[in-house]
Amino acid sequence: MSFNNIINLKFERPERELIDQLKDFPVANLDDAMGRTSSLDQSIRPLNKTRLIGPAFTVRVAQGDNLFLHKAMDLANPGDVIVIDSLGTTNRAIFGELMANYCKLRGVTAMVTDGCVRDSDELEKWDDMAIYATGISPNGPYKNGPGEIGTEISLGGQAIRPGDILVGDSDGIVVIKPEDVTEVIKKVKEINKKEEKILETMKTDGTYDRPWVDETLKNLGVKVID
Numbered sequence: 001m002s003f004n005n006i007i008n009l010k011f012e013r014p015e016r017e018l019i020d021q022l023k024d025f026p027v028a029n030l031d032d033a034m035g036r037t038s039s040l041d042q043s044i045r046p047l048n049k050t051r052l053i054g055p056a057f058t059v060r061v062a063q064g065d066n067l068f069l070h071k072a073m074d075l076a077n078p079g080d081v082i083v084i085d086s087l088g089t090t091n092r093a094i095f096g097e098l099m100a101n102y103c104k105l106r107g108v109t110a111m112v113t114d115g116c117v118r119d120s121d122e123l124e125k126w127d128d129m130a131i132y133a134t135g136i137s138p139n140g141p142y143k144n145g146p147g148e149i150g151t152e153i154s155l156g157g158q159a160i161r162p163g164d165i166l167v168g169d170s171d172g173i174v175v176i177k178p179e180d181v182t183e184v185i186k187k188v189k190e191i192n193k194k195e196e197k198i199l200e201t202m203k204t205d206g207t208y209d210r211p212w213v214d215e216t217l218k219n220l221g222v223k224v225i226d
Contacts, residue, residue, distance in 0.1 A: 003060065008150030009075065011162040013055040014178040016079065019165055021181065023053050025188050027169045029195070030176070033187035040156030040173045043134045044114055047123045052110040052130035052168030054081040056160050056175075060148040061085070064092035064139075066099075068147025073099060075149065078107025081166045085153035086115030092139040093118035104129045112166065112173065114155050130168060 022030070031039045046052075057080040059072045069084055076082055082103060086094045097119035100111060110130035116137040117123065123131045150162045158175045160166075165176040176184055202208055 003062065003146035004148055004151070005146050006148050006151060007071065007075070008148075008162070011150055013077070013080075013163050014165060014181070018178065018181055019053060019055065019079075021185055022165065022167050022176065023051070025167070025185075025192070027167055027171045027174050029188050029191050030167055030174045030184065032191050033184050034174065034176070034180070038158065038174045038176065039171075040112075040158055040175070041114075042172060044112065044132050044156045044173065045134070046168065046170060046172075047117070047120060047131040047133060048126050049170065050110070050127055050130040052081060052112070052132065052166060052173060054079050054109045054166060056081055056083045056162055056164045056166055057108075058148075058150060058153045058160060058162045059084045060151060060153050061087075061094065062142075062144070062146055063087050063089045064142055065144055065147070066094050066141040067143045067145040068149055069095060069099070070143065072149050073103055073106065073108075076103065076106065076108050080108050081110040081112060082108055083153065083155060083160055083166065084111070084113040084115065085155050086113050088134070089115040090135050091137060092116065092141050093137045094133075094141055096140075097122045100126075100129065100131065110166070110168070112155070112168075132168060132173060 057076045059069050061068050094113050094115045112132040116135040117133045118138050120136045152161045
């Protein structure tokens with residue numbers, strides 16, 4: 001894996017008003033509104049219950065190394081989500097309590113990595129900063145580089161550009177391109193309205209009308225033996 005050893009700060013973050021329009025929607029419904037193809041892999045899990053939302057400030061580091069993350073902490077803006085492509089490293093933590101505390105002091109809203117973290121007992125208690133990772137390891141990282149900041153990265157099966165919007169809850173994280181927000185909101189509102197109607201019908205009539213189930217089974221030629 002090659003690195004460009006570049007720090008790119010010339011990218012646009014979406015307006016906060018645009019981001020805030022997404023803050024109350026369940027991540028599962030947002031993913032449905034985007035064709036069920038926009039979530040990060042389930043291996044990237046939350047360490048606490050804090051909801052995640054904000055623009056991606058991307059970092060790519062060498063395996064087991066966090067030199068470029070240290071620099072990114074000094075450059076991220078308040079409200080950013082620091083997203084670290086650690087190439088899936090699972091034998092060393094990329095950050096822990098000290099680094100996360102510094103990011104929190106600087107106004108970073110969340111940290112996400114496809115690698116490991118440490119000091120998990122403390123991070124799990126936090127209710128004011130979301131932490132997502134694939135695992136936990138007490139091993140500390142190297143600090144030699146190479147790396148990149150502010151470039152497009154690959155994380156959990158998704159391409160993430162700096163400035164893309166991340167939304168996360170206990171189900172996981174979805175990636176939303178700023179230019180798609182208006183259409184996503186329109187679709188997710190329709191989904192929410194439909195689900196509310198279904199739930200209400202369940203409560204009042206005790207039914208869950210899904211004619212497509214039998215239609216699909218019929219088209220498959222399924223035989224029922226009773």
